[in-house]
Amino acid sequence: MNAVDFFCGGGGMTRGLLNAGIHVQFGLDINPACQHTYEYNNGIPYLCRDISSITPEELTRDYPVLLNNGDLLLVGCAPCQPFSKQRRSDHEHISTNLLDDFGRFVRALEPVCVLIENVPGIQNRGHVVFERFLTLLDEMHYHTFYTVVNAQNYGVPQKRKRLVLIAAQDFFPDEPPVTHGGGLLPYMTVRDAIERFPAIEAGGTNEAFLNHSASSLSDINLRRIEATPHDGGGRLDWPPELVLACHNHGHNGHTDVYGRMSWDSVSPTLTSKCFSLSNGRFGHPEQNRAISLREAAALQSFDDDYQFFGSTQEIGRQIGNAVPVLLAQRIGEYILAHHQQN
Ligand SMILES: C[S@@+](CC[C@H](N)C(=O)[O-])C[C@H]1O[C@@H](n2cnc3c(N)ncnc32)[C@H](O)[C@@H]1O
Numbered sequence: 001m002n003a004v005d006f007f008c009g010g011g012g013m014t015r016g017l018l019n020a021g022i023h024v025q026f027g028l029d030i031n032p033a034c035q036h037t038y039e040y041n042n043g044i045p046y047l048c049r050d051i052s053s054i055t056p057e058e059l060t061r062d063y064p065v066l067l068n069n070g071d072l073l074l075v076g077c078a079p080c081q082p083f084s085k086q087r088r089s090d091h092e093h094i095s096t097n098l099l100d101d102f103g104r105f106v107r108a109l110e111p112v113c114v115l116i117e118n119v120p121g122i123q124n125r126g127h128v129v130f131e132r133f134l135t136l137l138d139e140m141h142y143h144t145f146y147t148v149v150n151a152q153n154y155g156v157p158q159k160r161k162r163l164v165l166i167a168a169q170d171f172f173p174d175e176p177p178v179t180h181g182g183g184l185l186p187y188m189t190v191r192d193a194i195e196r197f198p199a200i201e202a203g204g205t206n207e208a209f210l211n212h213s214a215s216s217l218s219d220i221n222l223r224r225i226e227a228t229p230h231d232g233g234g235r236l237d238w239p240p241e242l243v244l245a246c247h248n249h250g251h252n253g254h255t256d257v258y259g260r261m262s263w264d265s266v267s268p269t270l271t272s273k274c275f276s277l278s279n280g281r282f283g284h285p286e287q288n289r290a291i292s293l294r295e296a297a298a299l300q301s302f303d304d305d306y307q308f309f310g311s312t313q314e315i316g317r318q319i320g321n322a323v324p325v326l327l328a329q330r331i332g333e334y335i336l337a338h339h340q341q342n
Contacts, residue, residue: 202225
């Protein structure tokens with residue numbers, strides 16, 4: 001089975017599909033900062049393009065293999081921020097058009113299978129864009145299934161709820177079988193994923209592992225993480241002189257920020273700021289720093305030899321935005337198995 005990965009970013013979805021045995025032909029993404037990471041690790045082309053500026057004819061001219069639509073999977077993980085809980089305000093605009101644009105390719109190429117991944121909020125009532133996409137699939141007589149999955153149930157050491165939609169012409173899709181939790185294999189934990197990495201300090205790097213670099217901390221933030229109990233502690237344990245002014249005046253939300261992860265739990269959901277202590281529970285369980293980029297990648301189930309290129313901010317985005325590799329692989333295996341049965 002061949003695939004095209006629209007909105008491919010640094011390649012989490014692509015890597016998982018390749019691991020499953022699906023021949024991803026190329027990825028397409030507007031952000032030039034992801035190209036090196038994507039191509040270096042996956043050995044396939046990255047079309048650095050705005051999806052809204054490209055036509056299906058252009059793609060099939062350069063990739064005639066896409067015309068064999070009986071063997072084609074189209075994947076589209078449009079940016080999720082406009083739908084996510086943190087950014088309710090600017091709801092619709094960007095993703096509206098991007099999912100519509102992806103739909104343009106589905107309509108023209110008529111792939112045998114379609115896969116999208118997005119934040120659960122995309123299905124909320126009133127999301128006309130998602131409704132429109134479902135209508136398109138219906139008009140094209142796809143069998144469509146979507147649900148919210150949690151990556152931890154597929155062996156990813158992270159709680160990460162995402163909507164997964166599979167539409168197929170040649171089988172009736174269902175939820176890819178879960179492997180972990182509830183009487184199955186035990187959940188993978190933070191310890192399983194990152195205990196093996198050598199200790200480093202805030203601002204430090206250990207070159208024995210690729211991208212094993214941690215962000216530096218200001219003096220006050222260093223004192224704060226030192227005052228945070230190991231293994232799951234948070235800012236509520238700080239002495240008064242370390243408390244932030246905005247947390248002092250009845251603002252008790254965001255108790256996770258500046259917190260440490262717990263060794264024997266699944267990690268919280270990583271974001272594009274997962275290298276930063278002040279942006280979530282991204283503190284190392286016992287070292288006085290935020291998790292390194294390598295540790296973040298491991299919590300997203302990237303292998304240790306997957307190398308990320310770019311600034312810390314760019315790499316954080318590549319890692320935090322990715323579909324966890326293992327989740328993508330399990331979905332890919334599911335699609336491949338059912339497609340091949342036909
Ligand atoms: C959620 S991330 C995708 C993550 C990726 N699927 C992975 O598994 O690593 C969404 C991506 O959409 C890209 N994007 C945003 N607007 C775009 C556009 N107009 N055309 C193509 N790509 C776009 C962003 O650069 C970003 O990399």
